[in-house]
Amino acid sequence: MEEILRYFPSLSALQIERFEALKALYDEWNARINVISRKDMDAFYQHHVLHSLALAIPMAGMVAEGDSIMDLGTGGGFPGIPLAIFFEGCNFTLCDSINKKTKVAAAVAEALGLDNVTVVNDRAENLGRSFDWVVSRAVTSLDKMLPWVKGCYDKGVLYLKGGEIDDEIDRCVSRRFFDPRMLSVIDVSDFFKEEWFQEKKIVIIKR
Numbered sequence: 001m002e003e004i005l006r007y008f009p010s011l012s013a014l015q016i017e018r019f020e021a022l023k024a025l026y027d028e029w030n031a032r033i034n035v036i037s038r039k040d041m042d043a044f045y046q047h048h049v050l051h052s053l054a055l056a057i058p059m060a061g062m063v064a065e066g067d068s069i070m071d072l073g074t075g076g077g078f079p080g081i082p083l084a085i086f087f088e089g090c091n092f093t094l095c096d097s098i099n100k101k102t103k104v105a106a107a108v109a110e111a112l113g114l115d116n117v118t119v120v121n122d123r124a125e126n127l128g129r130s131f132d133w134v135v136s137r138a139v140t141s142l143d144k145m146l147p148w149v150k151g152c153y154d155k156g157v158l159y160l161k162g163g164e165i166d167d168e169i170d171r172c173v174s175r176r177f178f179d180p181r182m183l184s185v186i187d188v189s190d191f192f193k194e195e196w197f198q199e200k201k202i203v204i205i206k207r
Contacts, residue, residue: 003046008053055083071083074094076108081117084114129152133155143177146172160201184203
């Protein structure tokens with residue numbers, strides 16, 4: 001939590017309370033259903049919560065009150081749950097095809113009282129609706145992910161990725177998944193100085 005508050009000092013009392021409650025909730029659920037590696041739980045706030053909140057920095061200048069946001073491949077609720085705590089006025093749909101993972105995400109959202117979160121156990125292409133934004137965290141390569149959300153967003157996609165992504169972007173451009181003029185890539189290390197974030201990036205695609 002010290003890291004969260006260092007970078008986000010203006011959180012409300014309710015937001016702080018919810019962020020503080022996350023670790024115990026995931027400890028409890030992870031003992032029953034392993035959705036986060038035991039090693040990663042030792043760095044839970046940095047590797048999962050703060051990493052998810054990297055998206056909040058560019059989103060703050062783009063997302064409007066009432067926007068709908070889908071978290072594709074949410075797993076146990078990342079990045080969707082930290083973002084739903086941060087953007088209280090937006091509506092989040094957390095989508096994953098693996099039932100045990102959505103069970104955890106739904107239980108955590110309910111325990112936190114997140115009325116702006118809906119959890120769906122399905123594939124994105126089966127939802128039959130579009131959202132203002134799609135967010136996701138490294139579920140697959142960019143060129144594989146984008147076809148899954150084709151027709152699912154009206155404003156843009158924000159995708160957390162690690163390592164070298166130039167080849168993935170080149171494949172997307174060659175397959176005309178987006179106009180390259182609508183793409184930008186941000187280094188997470190521009191925001192967060194911890195060593196773990198050095199190779200982490202945010203890919204932003206706008207309509």
